[in-house]
Amino acid sequence: MEMRLFHQRELAQLIHDIEQNIETYRNGDFNFISEDETLSFALPDSVSIDLDMLQPILDYKAKDQSPANRAASDAKFSSILYKSITGLEPSIARDPRLWNYLSHTIFLNYVRNRYPIPQETEKAIKEIKAHFFCTDEKRSIERNNGVSRLWWMAYVVSRVDELGLDDALKAFLTKTDVRANIFERPTTSQNVNVLTGILKALHQSLSEDSILFERHIFREFMREINLWGGMILIGDLDQEDIDSKLLKIKDKVIKN
Incomplete structure (x- = not known):
């Protein structure tokens, strides 16, 4: 049509x-x-x-x-x-x-x-x-x-090549608060590598204990990412470096 x-x-x-x-x-x-x-x-x-x-x-x-x-x-x-x-x-x-x-x-x-x-x-x-x-x-x-x-x-997450569209959407939309926090932060929604790292972390958490989807933990996770992003030029980093850093941030907020 x-x-x-x-x-x-x-x-x-x-x-x-x-x-x-x-x-x-x-x-x-x-x-x-x-x-x-x-x-x-x-x-x-x-x-x-x-x-x-x-x-x-x-x-x-x-x-x-x-x-x-x-x-x-x-x-x-x-x-x-x-x-x-x-x-x-x-x-x-x-x-x-x-x-x-x-x-x-x-x-x-x-x-x-x-x-x-x-x-x-x-x-x-x-x-x-x-x-x-x-x-x-x-x-x-x-x-x-x-x-x-x-x-x-779907368009936002379709830019994440390392996850299929369906897996990326599932991670993105499992919780309303997750979607809102990603959409409302230009550092994450506009930088494909950072968005990729976040969705990969969410996808992994979804297949394990889903702890990253807890509201207070995810908000702290995003706050730490924004603080980190404000100190360095994220665009100059490789995907591997971003993924590694986000996993460290994830471990930090979960332990706290």
Whole structure:
């Protein structure tokens, strides 16, 4: 299927109409969006999405489950979505009109099941804005929108060559606090070698005792990495040196 982006005027209208459309977000559909091509425009043919690969996401039904159970699918679905989209460059993936369109069309049922809409009107509007819509702010694109977050999480860890995508995502997404700490620190999310070392340490811990996933330990682990990164030029180090240092930091915070 081709990939499409909203025209800005149509997107603005949809945002304006959130309150009157709350029940549609809960139980209805926005079929008019995909049926009327004047509301959007297509990306080049080189960018496409494989609907057959997406079927597990499109069939997702977990609205009545706990937040933890709903989140348990994130690693699997992030991998599926990333692999199903061909030719999408990060520069295009930064455009919120793409994800706003997808959230209201083929992924509508997934988003409403992954992020159930509260009954109270003000809370419902807030949730809809956060998960069905997307702004050009990094937090909105990478963490909040129900669809874009899946692609961006996979993109971030796909740069780690020493772990397969599925293993990297499992380490990255096992705990929300782990993901947030990595995303919010430029030293780790932007430096591929440091990110590689962290994910390898997490992957190892996951196969052993999972102690690195304990909140206070991981936060101290990240704090020590940032302190170390502030003292040296990490970019000049080999992967082997970074891995060795991170293992020493891990042993230090666990012992303390």
